Each structure stands twice: as C-alpha cells, then as structure tokens.
Amino acid sequence: MARVFRFGDGVSTDAIMPGRYNLTTDPAALARACFVEHRPGFADAVRPGDLIVAGSNFGCGSSREHAPLAIKAAGIGAVVARSFARIFYRNAVNLGLPVIRCPELYQAVEDGDQVEVDILRGNIRAHGRAYQGEPPSAVARRISEAGSLVELIRTGGWAAIEEVI
Amino acid sequence: MGTLVEEILSRRLGRRVRAGQTVVAEVDCVMAHDVTGPLAIEAFESLGMPLWNPERTVFSFDHVFPSNSVAASELHRRIREFATRNQVRNLLAEGICHVVMVEQGFVRPGGIVVGADSHSTTYGALGCFATGMGSTDIGVTMATGRSWFRVPETLRVEVHGELPRAVQAKDLALHVIRRLGAEGANYLSVEWAGPAVSSMGMSERLTLANMSVDFGAKCGLCEVDAATWAYLGLPDGGELRASGARYRDTLTIDATGLEPQVAEPPAIDNVRPLSELAGTRLDEVFIGSCANGRIEDLATAATLLEGRQVHPETRTIVVPGSRRTYLLALQRGYIDTFVRAGAVVMAAGCGPCLGRQHGTLGPGERALSTSMRNYPGRMGSPEAEIYLANPLVAAASALAGAIADPREEL
DSSP states (O other), X not given: OEEEEEOOSOOBHHHHSOTTSOSOOOHHHHHHTTTTTTSTTHHHHOOTTOEEEEOSSBTBSOOOTHHHHHHHHTXXXXXXXXXXXXXXXXXXXXXXXXXXXXXXXXXXXXXXXXXXXXXXXXXXXXXXEEEEOOOOOHHHHHHHHHSSHHHHHHHHTTHHHHTTO | OBOHHHHHHHHHHTSOOOTTOEEEEEOSEEEEETTTHHXXXXXXXXXXXXXXXXXXXXXXXXXXXXXXXXXXXXXXXXXXXXXXXXXXXXXXXXXXXXXXXXXXXXXXXXXXXXXXXXXXXXXXXXXXXXXXXXXXXXXXXXXXXXXXXXXXXXXEEEXXXXXXXXXXXXXXXXXXXXXXXXXXXXXXXEEEESHHHHTSOHHHHHHHHHHHGGGTOSEEEEOBOHHHHHHHTOOOOOOBOOBSOOOXXXXXXXXXXXXXXXXXXXXXXXXEEGGGTTTOBOSEEEEOHHHHOSHHHHHHXXXXXXXXXXXXXXXXXXOOSBHXXXXXXXXXXXXXXXXXXXXXXXXXXXXXXXXXXXXXXXXXXXXXXXXXXXXXXXXXXXXXXXXXXXXXXXXXXXXXXXXOOGGGTO
C-alpha cells in the first residue's frame, strides 16, 4: 500500500524545487529541499513508494529537472495527476520517475489515504474501486522499460526509439 | 504545405510530416545554462559517448552570474572544466541565454534549437523550431546531435487591428493566456500571426514566442518575413509561412480594444485589465528578463523615467538582457536616465526573475515585474506577491510606487 500526498492544481517547479535550492546536482540534497516551502516536512514524511496525487498542470514552469529528480530521490513511487505540464512529464519519464495521467483519481482520494498502485499497468485501487491511468506513448513506454533515457540511448542508440515511432 | 511547425520540420527532414507523428531530427544547436548545465553534463557523461559538435554546443552563464555563492561558483567551475575538456568555446557570460543566442547567430529561420531552459521557445519568433527540455534530453543531444519530437498540433492566434498606445506584445500574450488558461496550449505549437503580428518589431515577436511556454506550448512561432532577416543582419532568405494548414484551433483577436494587462498572483492566467489594479502598492519593480529585457523594452521604460524620480519606497531594478543591450542603453542615455531616476542597474542576466541572485522578495512584499512568472516563491519568499506587466506599466508604477497607468504619463 502507498500513502497519498495530495496536491492541488498548477503545482509549479518553483513549488517543487525553489530556484534558491537547486544549485546542486546531489539527489540527496535535492530530496531534502523537495517542496521545502510549499509543504514543509514533506521530505521527512515520505516513505519509499508513497504516491503524489495532484490536480491539473502538475510541474508547470521552469524546465529544471531538479524537480522530478528531487521527487524521485525523496522516495515517491509515482506521481498521478489530472494533467502534467509537458516538460515535467518528459523529464520524469527520462529519469524513470513513473508519471500517470488519471483524471478521475484526484477527486477520489484525500491526503493520507492508502491506495494500491500497479505502476507498470497504470492501475490504482482506492477505497475498493479501480482507476485506470492513460497509457503512455510508445516512446515513453520504451524509455520506461529501459529505466531511463540515458540507459536506452546508451544501450540501443536512436534506433531504439526509431523502431517504435 | 501545413502549419508553420509542420513546414519547418518537413523541410528539415526532407519529407512531409504531420501533427501527431513522432520524428527524430538533428538540431542546429544545443544550449544549457549555469543551473541546468551541470545535470546535462552528468547525463552526457553517463552515456560514455564523445561530444557531438563543440561548435554547436552552448553554455550560458546567466541565472547566477556573476556567482553570489560557493554553490553557484562550483556549478560554474564544473561547466568551465567540461568545456575545456571537450573544446567547447561557446561559453556565453554576457546576459540572458535567450537574448544572447539570437544576437550571436545561433538561431536561424527554419532551424531547430533545443535548450535546457523552458523559455527556449523564444527563438520561435525567428521561425526556428525551438523548445525547452530537461537536462537529460539536453545531455543526450550533446552526445548525438539529435532529439525526438512529437510534431505538435497548432493553435493559431490571429491578431487583427492595431495595438493601442501603451499596449504591447506582453499585453497581447497575457490577454491570450487569460482566455485560454495556464495550460491552454499544453503540447501545442502556437502560431502568432495576422496583420498586428506582422507589423510588430522583432523584439515584440520575441516576447510572444517567449511567453508561449507560459501557457504550456511546446513552441511559439512567428512567420518569417523581411523583418526577420533584417533583425539577424542576414540577406533576405525569403518568407516561411503556413499554407493550407489544418489547425487544432484558431483564436482571432481584435487588438484595437485591448488595454494594458496585469497578471495577478499567484498564476499567469490570473489576468485583469490594468485599470482594475491601479493603486496597488509596490515594494519592488523589476524591468528586464527574457520576456522584456531587450533594448526596445529599456527604451520604452526610459521614455517615462527621463528626468523623473522613482518612488522612494519602491526599489526599482533594471537588468539589461545582454551586454549588447547594456552598451546600446549606455550609448542612448537610458542607463543615465535609470540611474538618475534612482533605479538600480544590475549586470546583464536573469536578474530577480527567479529570486536567486538579487532583488529577492521578503515575506509580504509585493513586486511588479516585466518577467513572465508569478508562481509563489518564484522571486523569493512564497509569501511575496508578484504582478506581471509590460515595461511601460512597470516604469509608470516605479514612479508612483503603486501599479499605475502609463497612458496618464505619455
């Protein structure tokens, strides 16, 4: 079971990782600063595999990859949102942080709820009901299967992407 | 045939591509800056591949330059050492990447540029397909010269009529964002067109392309015409337009009735006409950024500040977008005007926009900025408030110490 950390609409990368805290590439330092002002205590409260459930346009704003990196390093198992900002979504996929578009889940859960997540299938069970996330694109699936974009390109080159487009 | 983005990508790939298809394409140039660069370098180094092309790899020191902390100095050092190891000579340290990249010829009509900064969409004003990405994507492009793109569907914003006095591209962008919402163009290409856009100077077109990402767009494009080539100082290479295109949506706007717009905290789509917010007290005014830090923006602010004094309780900070902008502003007397008016002129760069360098806001403080982001915490304390407006409104507000209408001064 994963515990839900629920966030609202339009959570920006400035909220996830304020520009005054990302002058480092150290995942542990970034994890400590994750939501440091928007939701103080977040990093300490997360247990490995917990879930962020958010409203629309999650991760809007700056392209700083420090944001998904911090969420992943904090131990979050997946982010499920009504919708994602484009760059954040792509960054998360590239890093191997599971991101699931599932418009219905947002209204169905509260902060602290316990849910079951099947990350590979994008399946979430909450309060006895099943919610199905939207399937990722072929390219996103290919990157996720490899673990990260770097791993995919390192082992398969662009051919690994060209064969699924 | 097709939308502007379909046209650019089709020409580059030598085959017709349509919205919805995914393509792998070679880029002209790959850029990262002092904050996103080190993570891109880490991604690049994990690949174990040589650098694709040192001459087409660019690092810009602008987000925290000159460094104001040991941590930032360390990031700069890592980039410089990487550049030395890999024979990268394009280390730009003379202003905001999006201003300097255009000045130094890294952006060409019909080209493809990717940057580890969301406002890389700015280059679309020159008819270049340009988009912001994270550091991993940029690291991969540094190694391979390529990236993958889903060809986006297009939202065409067709602007008719003439922009009224004191109404600028910034106001047009904010108006569109109010109508469509902060994710109104998510994953889309925004094509800015129509007579009001063709008659705009390049500086204003750059503002439109820049702010396209602030309502979610993958790129924001303007058609290429004689003004585009002239701005780049290049011989006229002909027009590049959409033709026979199928759009996801077309938004038609009559600019004639627009008034200056202000985005209220805490979101970019929280936009109201200036008249409804006039009188709001301000602790800080910031004139600069990749949205409005070019010479034309400083010129417009200087017209109002000439011979006047900014309000004593409102710190006014002016940051030229680039060294070239700074030098022109010096030659034309704008810097003299700003300093005599009591404004602080800082070194070219991103300035207070991201709260990391100077002009950082404290709790309860209120700023009006010509940048394009007003998320809580963007310019400092999450309890500070950020209003966004054009440089004329910013100058009038600096004089009044509160949000003010420049039309009363002109």
